[in-house]
Amino acid sequence: MSGAIKEKGKALIHPVILCGGSGTRLWPSSRKAYPKQFAPLIGSDSLYQMTLKRFSGEGFAAPLIMTGDEFRFMATDQAKSLGLSDARVVVEPSPRDTAPAILTAALMLAEDPDAQMLVLPSDHVIKDVPAFLEAVQVGARAAAEGALVTFGVTPERPETGFGYLELSAQPKGNAAIALNSFREKPDLETAERMLADGNYLWNAGIFMFGARDVVAAFEAYAPELLAPCRAAIETGSEDLDFYRLGEEAYNQARAISFDFAVMEKANGVMAVPLSCGWSDLGSWDAIWQTSSPDAEGVATFGAVTALDCEDSYFRSEDEGMELVGLGLSGIVAVAMRDAVLVADKSRAQDVKRVVDTLRAARVAQADHYPRFHRPWGWYETLCLGQRFQVKRIMVKPGGVLSLQSHMHRSEHWIVVEGTAEVTIGEEVKLVTENQSVYIPLGAVHRMANHGQLPMYLIEVQTGSYLGEDDIKRYEDLYNRS
Numbered sequence: 001m002s003g004a005i006k007e008k009g010k011a012l013i014h015p016v017i018l019c020g021g022s023g024t025r026l027w028p029s030s031r032k033a034y035p036k037q038f039a040p041l042i043g044s045d046s047l048y049q050m051t052l053k054r055f056s057g058e059g060f061a062a063p064l065i066m067t068g069d070e071f072r073f074m075a076t077d078q079a080k081s082l083g084l085s086d087a088r089v090v091v092e093p094s095p096r097d098t099a100p101a102i103l104t105a106a107l108m109l110a111e112d113p114d115a116q117m118l119v120l121p122s123d124h125v126i127k128d129v130p131a132f133l134e135a136v137q138v139g140a141r142a143a144a145e146g147a148l149v150t151f152g153v154t155p156e157r158p159e160t161g162f163g164y165l166e167l168s169a170q171p172k173g174n175a176a177i178a179l180n181s182f183r184e185k186p187d188l189e190t191a192e193r194m195l196a197d198g199n200y201l202w203n204a205g206i207f208m209f210g211a212r213d214v215v216a217a218f219e220a221y222a223p224e225l226l227a228p229c230r231a232a233i234e235t236g237s238e239d240l241d242f243y244r245l246g247e248e249a250y251n252q253a254r255a256i257s258f259d260f261a262v263m264e265k266a267n268g269v270m271a272v273p274l275s276c277g278w279s280d281l282g283s284w285d286a287i288w289q290t291s292s293p294d295a296e297g298v299a300t301f302g303a304v305t306a307l308d309c310e311d312s313y314f315r316s317e318d319e320g321m322e323l324v325g326l327g328l329s330g331i332v333a334v335a336m337r338d339a340v341l342v343a344d345k346s347r348a349q350d351v352k353r354v355v356d357t358l359r360a361a362r363v364a365q366a367d368h369y370p371r372f373h374r375p376w377g378w379y380e381t382l383c384l385g386q387r388f389q390v391k392r393i394m395v396k397p398g399g400v401l402s403l404q405s406h407m408h409r410s411e412h413w414i415v416v417e418g419t420a421e422v423t424i425g426e427e428v429k430l431v432t433e434n435q436s437v438y439i440p441l442g443a444v445h446r447m448a449n450h451g452q453l454p455m456y457l458i459e460v461q462t463g464s465y466l467g468e469d470d471i472k473r474y475e476d477l478y479n480r481s
Helices: 047-053 069-080 098-109 129-144 188-197 211-221 223-234 258-263 284-290 345-360
Strands: 013-018 064-068 088-092 116-121 149-153 164-167 177-183 200-210 237-239 242-244 270-274 298-301 304-307 312-316 323-326 331-335 340-344 371-374 377-384 388-395 403-405 409-417 419-424 427-432 436-439 445-448 455-463 472-475
Touching: 013 047, 013 098, 047 069, 064 069, 064 098, 069 088, 069 242, 069 371, 088 098, 098 116, 098 211, 098 223, 098 258, 116 129, 116 211, 129 149, 129 200, 129 270, 149 164, 188 200, 200 211, 200 258, 200 270, 211 223, 211 258, 284 312, 284 331, 284 345, 298 304, 304 312, 312 323, 323 331, 331 345, 340 345, 409 419, 409 427, 419 436, 419 455, 427 436
Parallel strands: 013 064, 013 116, 064 088, 088 242, 149 270, 298 312, 304 323, 312 331
Antiparallel strands: 116 200, 149 200, 164 177, 164 200, 177 270, 237 242, 331 340, 371 377, 377 388, 388 455, 403 445, 403 472, 409 436, 409 455, 419 427, 419 445
16 A cells, blocks of 8 residues: 655655545535535535645645545545546545544555655635645644644634634744644634634644654554554455455544544644635535625525525525525525525534434435435436336446346336446347337346446336345446445
């Protein structure tokens, strides 16, 4: 798993991107099956892709991406779509919070004595990238001297939704400053005082240090994590384009955040201020702020018409759904094909409660996304009845569905764009646009797209049971069980 770590004798900075979260505060656009880092919430790129792009210039090694098993193909595909075929994806068998993930990355990089790590989440927005990269260089100089560095955002308002960094002095220019303490999310009165004091920063959850220095910090402050993380690397294995950590060993690591495990205990921690248009996009209110509201305070996304509205955010994620707001103030409205959120904008931080309530009621939309992403492409249900289901399916170039059969349903495939190579039993044939094929119940079959463009088809299923678990796989290009 070691990649290129030096360029013309110069040590490179290794971006370590934490990409395993399943945010719920941006429901319904972000769900467990399709979390916010992979969604194009701002512009055409996903937040994860925007993060990768920041480190495409000189001075950076190939990114190391820590993610979960359910997101490994999304992480790889979205990186490759940017031309980053050398991005290294490490699969965590289970979520153990940030400390085990950062320690594992450090152990994998520490073979190089000069390796510096820049650790950051995959779901933040940074509008002024040059200013951010300049701050990274400030952090790199401090890290080169052995410091553990954290980055904090110069506060613009008395924010109660962030943790804070207490500096030893007020920031002056672009320099690293000794950190006094980490502070939890404050109440409004405390946040107002912190803003007035001038020596507090919002905790951005971004860190920088030498790989060997942070391993030494773990040895001093969280030594119990070292054995399971080392064993997870040693017992791990290559799996297609991923490195899969050993499950039994990694699951023994205590789930704990990096702040709690190391940073709040370590001596000599330095902080670098950031003034770069940062947002963690942790709520719909933050999306509204980042979306450049107009003179009336209205921001929109997609097919939206807003009349006589103010201080509101309207978002439609379905091309065929026109979202209309009339005479509204202080509203967030997000419309998707299978779910609609309408909320008071001041309650944007409480959307997680909505998800918890839906989960308790076993509402599928709490976690499932209307478009189901697979390593070969995606599918979405257009219509579902008692004994039939109609799906729209996209198979990406080079995508191959598993060789499979079904016990309870037959299928009709109608290709509407591109060409499919279809296998039914011993027969292999090409099915082109406007052609169809029938898959009898129990027949062993598969489909592949060997073309250069995405292939689309409509699938009509009929049978007594239409669940996704009615699949018996015989071969699978993607090593799914």
